[in-house]
Amino acid sequence: MLPQPPLRKGPSSKIIMLLVALVLLISGSTIFAYLTLSNDHAKTPVVTAPPKATMIITPSAPDLHTDPSGFYTWLTSRQTANVQSFTDPTLGWETSGNCAFVNRDYQVSAQPSPGVVILASCLATKTNYIDFAFQVDMTMSRSETAGLIFRSNSVLNADYLFEVNSNATYFLNASTLSLSSQTSIIPSGSFPGQTTNTVTVIARGHDIYLFINRHFLMQTSDATTSSGQIGLFVDAQPSDQGGAIANFSNLKIWTL
Numbered sequence: 567m568l569p570q571p572p573l574r575k576g577p578s579s580k581i582i583m584l585l586v587a588l589v590l591l592i593s594g595s596t597i598f599a600y601l602t603l604s605n606d607h608a609k610t611p612v613v614t615a616p617p618k619a620t621m622i623i624t625p626s627a628p629d630l631h632t633d634p635s636g637f638y639t640w641l642t643s644r645q646t647a648n649v650q651s652f653t654d655p656t657l658g659w660e661t662s663g664n665c666a667f668v669n670r671d672y673q674v675s676a677q678p679s680p681g682v683v684i685l686a687s688c689l690a691t692k693t694n695y696i697d698f699a700f701q702v703d704m705t706m707s708r709s710e711t712a713g714l715i716f717r718s719n720s721v722l723n724a725d726y727l728f729e730v731n732s733n734a735t736y737f738l739n740a741s742t743l744s745l746s747s748q749t750s751i752i753p754s755g756s757f758p759g760q761t762t763n764t765v766t767v768i769a770r771g772h773d774i775y776l777f778i779n780r781h782f783l784m785q786t787s788d789a790t791t792s793s794g795q796i797g798l799f800v801d802a803q804p805s806d807q808g809g810a811i812a813n814f815s816n817l818k819i820w821t822l
Contacts, residue, residue: 630768634775634782638768641699641820642780649819658692664800671815674712676802678809685745686810687715689797696793697822701766701777702814706732706800709810714767715797717790718743724791726751727799728767728776734759736783738776740790752776752784770822 625644628636652659652672661667664675665688676686695717706712710732718725720743727748729737738752757763757778766777772792776783796819802810 630770630775631773631785634768634777634785638699638766638775638777638780638782641768642701642818645820647818648821649817652814652817654817656692657690659690660688664688668813671813672798672817673811673813674798674800675812676709676800676806676810678802678804678806680804682804684802684810685799686802687745687797687799689715689718689795691795693795694793695769695796695819695821697770699766699768699818699820699822700796701764701816701818702798703762703816704730704765705762705813705815706730707811707813708806708808709800709812710803710806711801712810712812713799714765715795715799716767716769717792717794718797719791719794722791722794725794725797726767726774726788726791728765730763730765730778732759736776736778738774738784738786740788749790751788751790752786755783757781757783764816768822 625640627640630637649657651670652667653670659665659667659672664686666673666675672688674686674688676684678684700714700716702714704712711729713730714728716726716728723743725741725743727737727739727741729739735754735756736752737750737754739748739750741748751774758781760779764777764779766780768775768777772787772789773785774788775785798812798814800810800812
């Protein structure tokens, strides 16, 4: 009897399980890669719209002649002042005698003399304005009268004085530089007075517009002088014991 050939053993169960696991791993990776690629292709691109441009409309200036109050509001609320401080070096304020800086503000003083009114003036010596708005806050510490000087012209020997009084009245005078002669251009008017008053003059061409505490007072036309320096003044009455003092702050000048 011939001997039987040896039986061949098939692959072990462990090897079969490893082969099955390997096939599943490769199949899973392939499916994951396909799904990922499919999802990437399926994504809808997000388009971001460019920001809309904002159009800024600057209101035009009201007519100064027909609407002085509207022009003043437009100028002071929408236009940046060319000068915003007494310490601006382009002005050249006087700093001797009756004129002095107090902190960042300005003070004008005058000593009384028996039987006569003494007017002390202080000029911004480097200025020469033609058409402009000139505004300050004014507090009369020990005085009855103070105010603004404008278009002070040494060639014409003339200037203007916007005079504000402690009894809540005002004047506009044309004067010689020596202040020895004054001519009333706008006679006495009244206004609601405060401890500190915001005093403004707008001069354009021969037209002059006066404001106190942001309220329009009066307009006039005069050709005494059309350009010159700006300044401030205070009056000392004979009865002003200890001298007259006016303090000025919040200077603003707009050139027109």
